[in-house]
Amino acid sequence: MRLVTFNLRHGLGRDDRVDRRLLADAVRGLEPDILALQEVDRFQPRSGFADQARICAEAMGAVEYRYVPTVAGWMSVPGLRWRARGEERSPAYGIALASRLPVRAWRRWRLPMASRWVGPVQLGIDEPRAAVAADVETPSGALTVCATHLSSRLGNAWAQLPWLRDALRGAPRPLVLMGDLNLRDEAPITVTGWRSLAVSPTFPVAKPRFQIDHILVDDDGGLRTAGEARAPDTGVSDHRALVIDVALSTG
Structure with missing residues (x-):
C-alpha cells in the first residue's frame, strides 16, 4: 500500500504555468493508494478554474476523496481577507485526501489559529488551517489516515501539531498523519512522540535541504515500511512529493 503526501503549490509548474494535464500526470506517476494534498485550488483563475482535488483523485483512480476548503x-484578488469556509461550488483553496481503498468514515477539524501582537501592533494574522481523516478499509484491516497543512507563520505549527495529536486520540489505530507540517526534519517526532515512516528532504524542490513534508505513524497497530522512502521531483510545485510503501500486519 503506497502512501503519498504532496504540497501542490496550486499545481504551478517549472515554467510558472498551471497545466491540469501535467498535474494529473504527476499524480498518476506517483501511483498512490492514499494521497494527502496541500495548497489545492478549486475554481481559481490562477489555475484555470480547475477542480484540482477532483483531477488528482481521478488521476490516481480514487474511489473516494474529500476536499476541505480553508x-x-x-x-x-489583492487584499483578500481569509475566510475559513467555502460553499460546495465556490472558489476556494485548501487540502484534500483521496483513497483507492474503501473509506468507512470521514472526519475533519479546524485547527487553532494565532496572531502575534507587540504592544498595540498586530504583526500578522494566521491563515486558516484544517485536517481531514479517513477510516480506510485495507485488505489487511482498518487504517486511519489524517491529512493536514500546518501554519508556516508565527511558529504556530508548534501549537497546532500537539492539538491535532490530541484531537486524534480517539481515532482507530493504526493511525498515520501526512502533510506539510512546516516543521523541519525531526521536529514533528519530538512534538508528537510518533515515528516517521519516511525520511527524505522535500524542500526546496531543485536542491532539497530539509524535510517539512512528513508521514508519521502512532506506533500502535503493526504498520511497517515495505521499502525505502522517496521524494521525487514531479515537475509540479516547489515541494517534492514524499512516497512510502507500507504493510499492515494481520496478526
Missing part, C-alpha cells in the same frame, strides 16, 4: 474567495 480559504474562500478569489486567491488573485
Whole structure:
C-alpha cells in the first residue's frame, strides 16, 4: 500500500504555468493508494478554474476523496481577507485526501489559529488551517489516515501539531498523519512522540535541504515500511512529493 503526501503549490509548474494535464500526470506517476494534498485550488483563475482535488483523485483512480476548503474567495484578488469556509461550488483553496481503498468514515477539524501582537501592533494574522481523516478499509484491516497543512507563520505549527495529536486520540489505530507540517526534519517526532515512516528532504524542490513534508505513524497497530522512502521531483510545485510503501500486519 503506497502512501503519498504532496504540497501542490496550486499545481504551478517549472515554467510558472498551471497545466491540469501535467498535474494529473504527476499524480498518476506517483501511483498512490492514499494521497494527502496541500495548497489545492478549486475554481481559481490562477489555475484555470480547475477542480484540482477532483483531477488528482481521478488521476490516481480514487474511489473516494474529500476536499476541505480553508480559504474562500478569489486567491488573485489583492487584499483578500481569509475566510475559513467555502460553499460546495465556490472558489476556494485548501487540502484534500483521496483513497483507492474503501473509506468507512470521514472526519475533519479546524485547527487553532494565532496572531502575534507587540504592544498595540498586530504583526500578522494566521491563515486558516484544517485536517481531514479517513477510516480506510485495507485488505489487511482498518487504517486511519489524517491529512493536514500546518501554519508556516508565527511558529504556530508548534501549537497546532500537539492539538491535532490530541484531537486524534480517539481515532482507530493504526493511525498515520501526512502533510506539510512546516516543521523541519525531526521536529514533528519530538512534538508528537510518533515515528516517521519516511525520511527524505522535500524542500526546496531543485536542491532539497530539509524535510517539512512528513508521514508519521502512532506506533500502535503493526504498520511497517515495505521499502525505502522517496521524494521525487514531479515537475509540479516547489515541494517534492514524499512516497512510502507500507504493510499492515494481520496478526
